[in-house]
Amino acid sequence: MKISELSRRTGVPVASIKYFRRQGLLPAGRATAATLAEYGEEHAERLRLIKALTTLGGLSIAATRDVLGAVDQAHSSEGALGAISYALPVPVAAQPAAGPEEEAEAEASAGAEVAELLAAMEWQAPGTSPHVKGLTSALKELRRLDARYAPGELASYARLAESVARLDLERAAGLDDPVALAERAVIVLAICAPVFELLRRLAQEDQVRRRVADGGGHAVAAAGAAVAGPAALDAEPPPVCPGLNRDTPA
Amino acid sequence: MKISELSRRTGVPVASIKYFRRQGLLPAGRATAATLAEYGEEHAERLRLIKALTTLGGLSIAATRDVLGAVDQAHSSEGALGAISYALPVPVAAQPAAGPEEEAEAEASAGAEVAELLAAMEWQAPGTSPHVKGLTSALKELRRLDARYAPGELASYARLAESVARLDLERAAGLDDPVALAERAVIVLAICAPVFELLRRLAQEDQVRRRVADGGGHAVAAAGAAVAGPAALDAEPPPVCPGLNRDTPA
DNA sequence: CACAACAAGATACTGCCACTATCCAGTAGC
DNA sequence: GCTACTGGATAGTGGCAGTATCTTGTTGTG
Structure with missing residues (x-):
């Protein structure tokens, strides 16, 4: 054609x-x-x-x-x-460090955290893997934000990630043609990742809604209330940082 | 200051x-x-x-x-x-349809698939939720790519996503100050999603490696071999589509 | 008090990216 | 032969995320 x-x-x-x-x-x-x-x-x-x-x-x-x-x-x-x-691009970029010496310290301890996780999960991955590097810098950044994972939390996520990966691999099985397999792999890796993210958000949305329905008082329930009531839709229009003008006035 | x-x-x-x-x-x-x-x-x-x-x-x-x-x-x-x-932005954009009538058909059946999933999971979410919309268009696109989920597969992912969301919510619990909670929520939602994606990739990497170690012959093992051997690092340099010139010659 | 150093805000500019439009031969088919 | 269309090269567009410059005002040190 x-x-x-x-x-x-x-x-x-x-x-x-x-x-x-x-x-x-x-x-x-x-x-x-x-x-x-x-x-x-x-x-x-x-x-x-x-x-x-x-x-x-x-x-x-x-x-x-x-x-x-x-x-x-x-x-x-x-x-x-x-x-x-x-x-495939790793969704994490390195940050310019505030100070050189604390930077080195953060790098080392984040690296240790990753190594510990790999050992605990019995995952084999070279230190040169972009995923290892990306995970290290992500943990470093979370540390800077004072929101690091509690001990064991990361491992819990890792176990779930392992289950997801198992499903991924199963989806790719049964294809014997390497070209078809490669194309399927691209789709699974690049497109189904957003799908899973959407499922996760949906599940969060549902759970927040349930906690609200259980009755308020709890902080999570209160903070999530907007999603349950009709305010959820009304909440979209005015998300502008209060008291601030912008380059692009509406 | x-x-x-x-x-x-x-x-x-x-x-x-x-x-x-x-x-x-x-x-x-x-x-x-x-x-x-x-x-x-x-x-x-x-x-x-x-x-x-x-x-x-x-x-x-x-x-x-x-x-x-x-x-x-x-x-x-x-x-x-x-x-x-x-x-938070949903990582899925609507596609311009190839044909109007098959587009409507794809839209309807993807929508039905989403509704079915929500019912099966007993998830509550309004049809106006951006996550529902995003999921619908993602499924639509997968259909166009002839890579739709097998029956039940999506539900398996959804169950795992639910577990992940439960962990997410637990992380947010214990914070009573709504401002601190909001900031934590942003971090969990926006930054820990990439972290999970990295964990998933690491787990995939590990599993591919294991299958290769088990012995070749299997298509997945063969296709993944590059990651296990020293070729994994050599494989990075020549990723150019063969026989093609580019605007930016190296 | 003069004066160098810096601060705030407004405006203009830069570089990158993903396209998009234009131009120029060179067929295809009537 | 003439028109419609093609492939290829080149240049231009619009949006985005900053960055630089300019003007005016303030500080604080000699």
């Missing part, structure tokens, strides 16, 4: 398709002449994946390129899941 | 502090003269929270403003948790 039809079938503008091609996200069509190329179903498929990664997964073009590159490795090399997992 | 000291103590440039103030994220200091204002510890605290939300939580300035606005509601109104939860 020609680019205009590819555009029509996927809903992606022609200019964007060209852009993705330039960025290395989409292979070029099979050229039939100097100014004509033929696109196939695999291009439409790829475009859907690109849109899913960027909009649902929230990935940047560069991250999407890395992830798709890892998917393409599955064609040739034997390993892809690991590369994909490593290519 | 003056703005320069606030900057020094938090590591945030003066210009950025002014910018946050303009954007309504940070209250103005107490003015002592026409060109002089006094900042307090609460400003430093707020700046830390802002940086945590934007960098770790990945929130935009606008989203941060909404969330902080919800936090500030906790001072006056009784309800905050719900407003905060609703103010």
Whole structure:
């Protein structure tokens, strides 16, 4: 098919398709002449994946390129899941430290906390893993915010995460074609993570609602009350920090 | 303290502090003269929270403003948790539909799937909840990608999400001051979500590693091999889509 | 009291990113 | 031959998150 039809079938503008091609996200069509190329179903498929990664997964073009590159490795090399997992961006960035010496101290103790967790869970992961690094800096930041996990809390979360991961792996099982597996893995990793986050929020919402219904008095119940009553919807409009003007006046 | 000291103590440039103030994220200091204002510890605290939300939580300035606005509601109104939860951005965007009629069909069946899940879990949530809407559009998108959840799979995830939410709520318990509770809630919701995601990835990494160690042959094991061997680190450099030139040549 | 150093606020500018529009040949098909 | 359309290159747009500059006013030290 020609680019205009590819555009029509996927809903992606022609200019964007060209852009993705330039960025290395989409292979070029099979050229039939100097100014004509033929696109196939695999291009439409790829475009859907690109849109899913960027909009649902929230990935940047560069991250999407890395992830798709890892998917393409599955064609040739034997390993892809690991590369994909490593290519997906970790939602934690390092912070500039306030002071150098307390920074080193925080780094060390957060690192120890992570190592302890890995040992307790019997998880094997190299210290070079971006997930280990990300977890370390996240714990460091929580420490700075004075909201660190209580002893054992992190392990409780880790046990649940392990169950989730088991489900994830089961979803990927049964696929023998490495390419299909790689694409499935991308979807599971990049898109189902937001889904789980939504489930978590829904569950929170439900539980807050229940505590409110049980009767007030408790701080959590009181603080969550807005979600239960009709105020929940009214609460949206005026979220502006009081007493402050803004660049963009409504 | 003056703005320069606030900057020094938090590591945030003066210009950025002014910018946050303009954007309504940070209250103005107490003015002592026409060109002089006094900042307090609460400003430093707020700046830390802002940086945590934007960098770790990945929130935009606008989203941060909404969330902080919800936090500030906790001072006056009784309800905050719900407003905060609703103010946090949902990591799912609606997609432009390919065709109008199949779009409506997908919307309806995804909506039914969500309703069914809510009923099965006995979760109470209004159809207007952004989480319900987000979940619906995420399922719709998965359907488009031909990667929908198998029957019961989503419920399995939901049960785990419920356990996670229970832990979340426990973490918030014990705080009676509504302001402290609101700030804790923001941290739990916005920052601990990435932490859980990291734990999940770590658990996946570990399990893939184990399956590889068990012996190859299985597709998941083979596809994950890269993560176990020394190739895991070598696999990072060449993630470029093959045969493609890019705007930004290395 | 003069004067350097700094503060506050307003405004303008910068760099990055994800597109989007324009332009230029070169077919395709009537 | 003529028009509609194509692929490719290049330049432009709009939003976002800061950053820099400018003006005016204040402090506090010699």
